[in-house]
Amino acid sequence: MRKPFVAGNWKMNKTVEQARVLVSEMLPGLQAVKAVERVLCPPFTSLMAIAAMLSGTDIGLGAQNMHWETAGAFTGEIAPAMVKEFCQYVILGHSERRTYFGETDETVNRKVRAALAHGLTPIVCIGETLAENEAGRTAEVVSRQIEQGLKDLTPEQASGLVIAYEPVWAIGTGRAASGEDANRVVGDVIRPTLAKMFGNTVAEGVRVLYGGSVTAANAAEFFTQPQIDGALVGGASLKAAEFVKIVEAAAK
Numbered sequence: 075m076r077k078p079f080v081a082g083n084w085k086m087n088k089t090v091e092q093a094r095v096l097v098s099e100m101l102p103g104l105q106a107v108k109a110v111e112r113v114l115c116p117p118f119t120s121l122m123a124i125a126a127m128l129s130g131t132d133i134g135l136g137a138q139n140m141h142w143e144t145a146g147a148f149t150g151e152i153a154p155a156m157v158k159e160f161c162q163y164v165i166l167g168h169s170e171r172r173t174y175f176g177e178t179d180e181t182v183n184r185k186v187r188a189a190l191a192h193g194l195t196p197i198v199c200i201g202e203t204l205a206e207n208e209a210g211r212t213a214e215v216v217s218r219q220i221e222q223g224l225k226d227l228t229p230e231q232a233s234g235l236v237i238a239y240e241p242v243w244a245i246g247t248g249r250a251a252s253g254e255d256a257n258r259v260v261g262d263v264i265r266p267t268l269a270k271m272f273g274n275t276v277a278e279g280v281r282v283l284y285g286g287s288v289t290a291a292n293a294a295e296f297f298t299q300p301q302i303d304g305a306l307v308g309g310a311s312l313k314a315a316e317f318v319k320i321v322e323a324a325a326k
């Protein structure tokens with residue numbers, strides 16, 4: 075039985091003070107929903123403050139990116155051990171990182187391996203662009219992202235991952251995929267690719283989330299799909315009441 079999982083990716087939003095306000099607004103609602111693994115992913119600058127607020131709760135904290143090297147002359151980067159000081163999770167390979175910052179399946183793979191080596195749970199993002207979707211290339215792109223992004227992992231390492239299927243055309247557009255279509259990609263492409271690489275038990279045990287314009291109004295459409303285990307929420311995770319409703323929907 076896979077425990078439902080909902081993470082809020084705040085992207086490049088909120089100062090420390092704004093982050094504190096948002097967390098204090100959502101904390102009581104989030105704490106009430108024990109059946110769901112709940113994770114907040116604020117910007118790096120707020121991790122220390124939010125870690126203090128979440129201490130003593132069962133709500134997880136995640137970073138939105140990290141470098142694969144342990145330390146050194148990498149101006150502007152954050153090392154795995156620095157993330158690990160505050161976080162249990164790290165989002166890797168988000169399409170915005172791939173599109174705007176040149177991340178590739180190869181660099182995602184380095185980051186995934188580094189995160190696992192430091193005891194962090196990677197939330198690995200995959201998904202096709204609109205052009206790829208319209209060209210009928212979704213299965214090819216998504217399976218390649220998994221094969222290359224998770225290359226050289228052991229089945230044991232893979233079993234601890236969380237995967238977020240985020241069709242790029244659905245992110246921040248208000249145009250979510252349909253629950254059925256997302257379920258089909260997870261069930262027909264993502265889990266079979268994981269099964270080929272790591273075996274059936276791992277493929278059936280990994281949590282696979284949907285991401286892309288999830289709101290309180292459409293969350294249930296995804297959470298009622300048998301292959302989808304939760305959501306990676308962007309814009310709607312910046313509104314306390316809305317995000318709590320999404321988490322509540324995942325518990326049903």
Ligand SMILES: O=C[C@H](O)COP(=O)(O)O
Pocket residue numbers: 083168240244245246247248285286287288306307308309310
């Ligand atoms: O990481 C979250 C996704 O990019 C989804 O963002 P969105 O909910 O604003 O579409």
